[in-house]
Amino acid sequence: MSDMDGVARLDRRRAGIIGVLALLSALATGHLLAGFVGANSSPMVAVGNATIDLTPSWLKEFAIRAFGTADKLVLLLGMSAVLLVLAVAAGLLSRSRPASGVALIAVLTAVGVVAVLGRSDLGQFALLAPLASGVVGAMVFTSLHRRALSDAEEGTEPSGSPRRRFLVHSLSVAAGAGAVAATGQWLTSGNPESARRAIGPLAPATRTPTALAGADFAADGTPTLITPNADFYRIDTALVVPEVDLADWRLRVHGMVERPLTFTYDQLRARPLVERTITMTCVSNEVGGPYISTAEFVGVDLRELLLDAGVDPSAEQLFSTSVDGFTAGSPLPVVLEEDRGALLALGMNGEPLPIEHGFPVRIVVPGLYGYVSATKWLTDIEVTSWDARQGYWIPRGWAREAPIKTHSRIDAPSRGTEVDAGRVVVAGTAWAPHTGIRRVEVRLDDGPWRRAELAREVGIDTWRMWRSAFTVEPGEHVVTCRATDATGHTQTPVRRPVAPDGATGWHEVRFTAS
Numbered sequence: 318m319s320d321m322d323g324v325a326r327l328d329r330r331r332a333g334i335i336g337v338l339a340l341l342s343a344l345a346t347g348h349l350l351a352g353f354v355g356a357n358s359s360p361m362v363a364v365g366n367a368t369i370d371l372t373p374s375w376l377k378e379f380a381i382r383a384f385g386t387a388d389k390l391v392l393l394l395g396m397s398a399v400l401l402v403l404a405v406a407a408g409l410l411s412r413s414r415p416a417s418g419v420a421l422i423a424v425l426t427a428v429g430v431v432a433v434l435g436r437s438d439l440g441q442f443a444l445l446a447p448l449a450s451g452v453v454g455a456m457v458f459t460s461l462h463r464r465a466l467s468d469a470e471e472g473t474e475p476s477g478s479p480r481r482r483f484l485v486h487s488l489s490v491a492a493g494a495g496a497v498a499a500t501g502q503w504l505t506s507g508n509p510e511s512a513r514r515a516i517g518p519l520a521p522a523t524r525t526p527t528a529l530a531g532a533d534f535a536a537d538g539t540p541t542l543i544t545p546n547a548d549f550y551r552i553d554t555a556l557v558v559p560e561v562d563l564a565d566w567r568l569r570v571h572g573m574v575e576r577p578l579t580f581t582y583d584q585l586r587a588r589p590l591v592e593r594t595i596t597m598t599c600v601s602n603e604v605g606g607p608y609i610s611t612a613e614f615v616g617v618d619l620r621e622l623l624l625d626a627g628v629d630p631s632a633e634q635l636f637s638t639s640v641d642g643f644t645a646g647s648p649l650p651v652v653l654e655e656d657r658g659a660l661l662a663l664g665m666n667g668e669p670l671p672i673e674h675g676f677p678v679r680i681v682v683p684g685l686y687g688y689v690s691a692t693k694w695l696t697d698i699e700v701t702s703w704d705a706r707q708g709y710w711i712p713r714g715w716a717r718e719a720p721i722k723t724h725s726r727i728d729a730p731s732r733g734t735e736v737d738a739g740r741v742v743v744a745g746t747a748w749a750p751h752t753g754i755r756r757v758e759v760r761l762d763d764g765p766w767r768r769a770e771l772a773r774e775v776g777i778d779t780w781r782m783w784r785s786a787f788t789v790e791p792g793e794h795v796v797t798c799r800a801t802d803a804t805g806h807t808q809t810p811v812r813r814p815v816a817p818d819g820a821t822g823w824h825e826v827r828f829t830a831s
């Protein structure tokens with residue numbers, strides 16, 4: 318096809334398709350290289366992770382609220398849409414000459430390079446992934462462009478129509494990209510799961526078997542006391558779960574200590590293991606929200622390990638770092654409390670830590686929100702001052718110290734459901750980790766507060782289930798609950814948002830009886 322001044326031009330459709338094929342080839346190449354130099358250097362992953370780190374807190378909160386644990390999928394879909402538009406644009410801008418498209422590829426490559434440079438867990442070799450993406454993207458783009466353009470100039474020719482040739486080319490490039498990407502996927506996944514399975518039982522030396530009988534009212538709609546691993550909430554900044562090679566993994570304990578220590582997995586595992594049932598929750602949990610779970614963790618007593626290292630009495634912060642660069646700072650006096658039970662967890666509910674929950678080792682500190690304590694994929698502990706270091710979320714506007722707030726939640730009836738009028742059991746959970754729940758009260762409509770029946774207390778570090786039966790007339794109703802902890806503090810009705818240190822307010826549920 319030629320325009321009036323005789324310059325050959327591609328038709329729009331082909332130009333767009335060429336842009337998309339170049340994009341697919343580029344991403345596939347980067348993904349393949351990432352199989353050798355680190356999964357997080359794959360262009361989509363690197364840029365996605367950088368986007369997560371740069372996302373303002375309000376937007377991140379919105380994403381967690383709107384999409385829950387699917388927020389990462391939504392991010393990847395959004396990025397794919399943007400890239401697709403850019404790829405088509407690159408094609409359309411280059412209908413006669415490939416230069417503008419190549420320039421756009423160069424810009425995208427630079428974005429990938431910057432994203433990889435920003436990661437602490439990737440070495441310089443990781444730059445190969447975005448660079449190779451860019452080179453292959455540009456090569457595929459120019460070569461498809463040249464062929465399509467010469468077809469367009471020739472018009473018709475004996476050996477098959479140009480349209481057909483373009484189709485065959487496009488399909489083979491797409492198939493090649495698919496194969497390359499699949500190889501990269503195969504290389505980047507799978508190894509830690511087999512290492513994890515080979516670990517065998519992590520048997521605690523001291524075991525206080527948690528008698529679970531009577532500890533929940535699951536039949537009335539409360540959660541079970543122990544959350545199965547598959548249902549345990551998950552919150553982290555990792556687009557791709559870090560896959561730790563046990564043979565290379567080390568835990569360093571250093572900073573303001575007399576004796577810096579380094580542990581291999583086997584050395585850590587050889588220390589006396591303890592088992593503790595602990596409820597964890599996220600500061601981003603809204604009133605009534607789902608980001609709370611409980612597990613039986615097995616691991617090494619963190620206080621004893623720190624005493625072995627000899628902590629400088631003037632130190633203030635336990636600053637922990639994940640293999641993926643995430644950091645958290647916990648108040649050292651809390652971690653060192655004799656009865657706190659801070660743990661380097663190796664196991665969860667009878668198996669080694671699941672990969673999403675921090676394999677091989679994470680921190681768990683009863684009573685502190687996860688972002689200031691519960692570093693997953695742990696590799697470094699630095700004993701330091703508050704001034705020297707700031708955990709990941711602190712410069713993003715969250716509080717430096719964040720004990721878990723006393724809360725309660727109604728699980729049954731669930732919001733908007735219809736129940737039979739008459740006897741209705743309202744049931745839920747309440748928590749004041751490391752303090753304990755003294756009382757839960759429930760109110761139907763504008764009626765008086767009524768004390769709920771509490772399930773058996775397993776320990777002060779776990780949530781407490783409750784229930785209360787009401788006689789309910791047909792119509793619309795609202796139930797409200799509030800908890801009082803062992804210090805005598807009752808939840809405030811004042812509604813405050815999750816930032817900077819956790820939401821407050823009473824949970825209300827509306828339902829209809831008929």
Ligand SMILES: Nc1nc2c(c(=O)[nH]1)N[C@H]1C(S)=C(S)[C@@H](COP(=O)(O)O)O[C@H]1N2
Binds near residue numbers: 600639686
């Ligand atoms: N490496 C790493 N550890 C992390 C996080 C993270 O983003 N990266 N998030 C923290 C937060 S905010 C919470 S609430 C808990 C959640 O732990 P879970 O996903 O096992 O429930 O992990 C903490 N540890």
Ligand SMILES: [Mo]
Binds near residue numbers: 601686
């Ligand atoms: Mo969190």
